[in-house]
Amino acid sequence: MDSRAPGRPKVVADSADKRDTILRSARELFSDRGFDRTTMRAIAARAGVDPALIHHYFGNKNALLVAALQPEVDAKTVFSGITPETDAPGEIFVRRVLEFWETNPQQRARAIALLRVAVTHDEIAMRVRDFFLGLVQRALGGVVRRDHQDERYALVVSQTAGLAISKYILLLPDVANAPIDILAQRVGPNIDNYLFRDFDE
Amino acid sequence: MDSRAPGRPKVVADSADKRDTILRSARELFSDRGFDRTTMRAIAARAGVDPALIHHYFGNKNALLVAALQPEVDAKTVFSGITPETDAPGEIFVRRVLEFWETNPQQRARAIALLRVAVTHDEIAMRVRDFFLGLVQRALGGVVRRDHQDERYALVVSQTAGLAISKYILLLPDVANAPIDILAQRVGPNIDNYLFRDFDE
Incomplete structure (x- = not known):
């Protein structure tokens, strides 16, 4: 039919x-x-x-x-279920990002290509920046604390982009070869810091 | 004479x-x-x-x-005085890195150029990776805890490279325009986490 x-x-x-x-x-x-x-x-x-x-x-x-x-899958799907009740959302965020790339080689190749072109073309860098910020916002907007939100999202992007570049482009051995669980345990608490730490203390 | x-x-x-x-x-x-x-x-x-x-x-x-x-100044000079007695070495590390780039526009341009070329040329990526790892090791080798050292250095590189890319290439507003002191306060504790947190807990 x-x-x-x-x-x-x-x-x-x-x-x-x-x-x-x-x-x-x-x-x-x-x-x-x-x-x-x-x-x-x-x-x-x-x-x-x-x-x-x-x-x-x-x-x-x-x-x-x-x-x-752009990834073919919506961010809402990749990051579903990160709620205010979620324990250690940073760890889950890092795990979901890495699992998505590791189980979708084509999507990973796209993300790497996007990073490579962004780093050498200013206008694309601006679009990629907005795409990354939107993604982090959709993934973690339900849990991030209310003050300094834009700053918190930007810092999460800084660590996540640095992780992707270290793992897939610079091939830092201890990041490139580490199991996803280990990386989620190492980096996750720092994402939580960016999401929840008191920035005015 | x-x-x-x-x-x-x-x-x-x-x-x-x-x-x-x-x-x-x-x-x-x-x-x-x-x-x-x-x-x-x-x-x-x-x-x-x-x-x-x-x-x-x-x-x-x-x-x-x-x-x-390569930067014209030795890492030992830029990062001098980070000792086991230093309170919050991560904050000092971030501040020194950013101060170096902000007060030396030519050196900053070189670092950005190096990142750009590394991201698009695999052999250069490997050299830049080793250069970054060596730099972090010279800067923080005196304070990092003894277990998981290579992993700790790699994670510090991941956040520092991500910070540089966010600030100077992706131009994330809340990172690109933030005063050095603020960025050092935000990112420093996470560098300390990578240097000192118990990874086996």
């Missing part, structure tokens, strides 16, 4: 398909040639669409890259 | 001069053209030396880059 309702115009399904095709083509080309050597024209050609359509859906190449490298 | 002793062969001073000239030329070209578009030949031409001499002094381009981007 066709999943589209009889009266629903075909163009809607088509445009979602095209959007996906563009994202997939962008991912393939970014991965093959690197970000700088990938043109919007080449992505359009591979996706079989007009370049104007890519601009229409995504704006510029930076925005397309960030959209293409 | 000539600072060279009368009998000392001129070639020694010359070779130190040439080494410095090569490093300076490398820095200028890396900064102008980026790492990937800078050739050893171009560095040799700007320095007025034979390319073979660069290979002789530094090995390959990756090694030359890391040498060119």
